[in-house]
Amino acid sequence: MRTIKALKADVLFQLKQGFYIVYIVLILIYMLIISQLPSDASKIAIPLIIFGDPSIVGFFFIGGIVMLEKIQGVLQYIVVTPLRIREYLLSKIISLSILGEIAGIIIGATTYRESINWLLLMVGILISSVFFTLLGFLTVTRSDSVNEYFIDMIPYMFIGILPCFSLIDFPYNWLFNIFPSVLGLRLIFGAFYGISAANVSFFIISGIITNILLFNYTENVFENRIVYGGESK
Amino acid sequence: MISTTSLKADFKMMIREPLLILFMFIPIFIFVVFKLLIVFFVPVLYNMTGFNLENYYGYVLSASLLFTPNMLGAVVAFLMIDERDAKIYELMSVTPLGSVGYICNRLVIPFILSIIYTFIGYYILNIFYIPTFTLALISILLGIDSIIIGLLLFTVADDKVKGLTYAKGFGVFTILALIDLLKLPWASFLGALLPFYWVTRLVNDSSNIILVLKSVVIHGLWLFIIINFCRKSNTNSK
């Protein structure tokens, strides 16, 4: 229940920061570009764009949001309310995932001429969006300025993006299927091109497990660094 | 307006801050990545699809050259936004340097670096011929672009989150710079309103004297507009 309240706060905050308007403009541009591509190219470009922007957008924005809450002191106040850190993280993740889902669906619906497995697309966006937003949380616990955030992002970026090249076939590339980013990308591609039921269930379960583990870890790190200011037990 | 001691202090701060060093090397890194892609990826692409990217090397060069000023402008804008969030900006505006001097000092760095990186990038990529005079002009125009980006971002974004949001939106500028590729007259017209578009035109058509004049005028106009816009919003709110 508190999470819903926090979600309301986050959406209001993001609305006032102009996220949605900027995002609408970007989506329109994507739509324009995709519509100009030859249909062979657009078949590959659409899933890549959906993965490359809507499902990663949280990584980009979460740093700014948390830093601003730190500077304005809102975060300092939130920790003395009954709102749990878990709920705080969750509401931010949900709000940014919703943004990604909506953007992804709009891009897919307006540009792709053949049928899409919508449920699969949404699950794929969700799994990678949760993952990238969590990476963003981990990044921002260290940084106090935007430029610092960009630098601190780099290692996490590697963790998130590099394994995605495992989609290109090479021996043992399935080992990279523990990375939710890879799984998300595979599911998104699956939504467009089809994917076996066994793979879907394996990818989803694997993605959920990794994300939950990462969530717990993030909650711990966040609590130690932000709430308790780095002082241990 | 530009004091050397303050410049020196800025420079010291950069050296002490690993992030700024990194940002100074990332442009080179990007050029190298572009070059590697061209060397290895273009033949593969050609063999696979029959698509020859070589016909578009002017656009590739322009895109990679535009990357640096856009990024450096944004980095400096974020530096100033962070400093404004931390109230350093206010402090500066009551020192003899003044807020205008402060902004100028901050923007000198991306301006100069953009000029240098244009040459470095041109020679690293080494894919498309531009006469030296035009290249020099392009480098200055790109320097101005970095100032435009920096001032624009600093002025429209009143905090970090807005800054990030707009920085994301600024990705549109690069797309608009390459908009001729889409061959849509209305879209090209839209692109032509922005200075970045003219860099691409100039790269592709480097000895057209009318084009040279047009791009200089457009850049001058934008610089003038942005500076006034920045002044106005500063006197209104601060």
Place this chain on the structure above:
Amino acid sequence: MIRVSEMDFTYEKSKKKAIKGINFNIEKGEIFGFLGPSGAGKTTTQRILIGLLRGYQGSVEIMGKERRMLSKDFFENIGVAFDFPNLYQKLTAIENLKLIGSYYKNNCLNIDELLERVGLLGDKDKKVEGFSKGMKMRLNFIRSIMHDPEILFFDEPTSGLDPINAKIVKDMIVELKERGKTVFLTTHNMTVAEQLCDRVAFIVDGGIPVIDRPDNLKLKYGKHTVKVKYVENNVLKKEEFPMDSISHNSNFFQILKSKNIKTIHSQEATLEDIFIKLTGRELL
């Protein structure tokens, strides 16, 4: 309500004891003032009580339970106003209150009434970023009491406020006490402490040398003299007389009768004088 015994605290980074075995009790319905110069341990103590610092030694009991054992639900029962107004700048006053208020189980007190009381009702739909420091502090203050908590932590509640608004906030704190709330007030403003607190603790270098009622302290450490200023041959002169023997001090009466008196003051020590006397420190 709050019972602290032999509490020690060391920051990991500095390895230096920030709090050295302090003891104090705060009863329900009491306003307890925590006074000291910056860096003495005021904020550290407050953060331990609130639960933002772990790893203290000794015992901190709040509402009968050890602090480290309390869950997050504890925050339902406390209200905190930091000395820095930490508000959503882009949201309006009312949005700020409603959003934070929604995190509590308790139904909020009448928000409009609270806003009215601190003179912000007319500005409730304005964005906080346009507020003055004083307006932000007042909003910050009512946000901490709107969920009707049992224990309140106020850190410099009147800083940045003009005298009229400071008076309003002080009156509200006294009303809270009258409704049986417990108030932990951190400040270095001795006047505020003197006006509000039932008892005050002086904290210096992580220790508490004195805890007492402000009037007791004044009695104990005040000078009990009367200072008379008068004009003689166009020169302003002053003389001091001990209070306890004043009724038969002929010199005193002589001056009263024959001189041109300018002022007469009894010399009670202010809390600030006592603080300096007891701790050897200025308050900064």
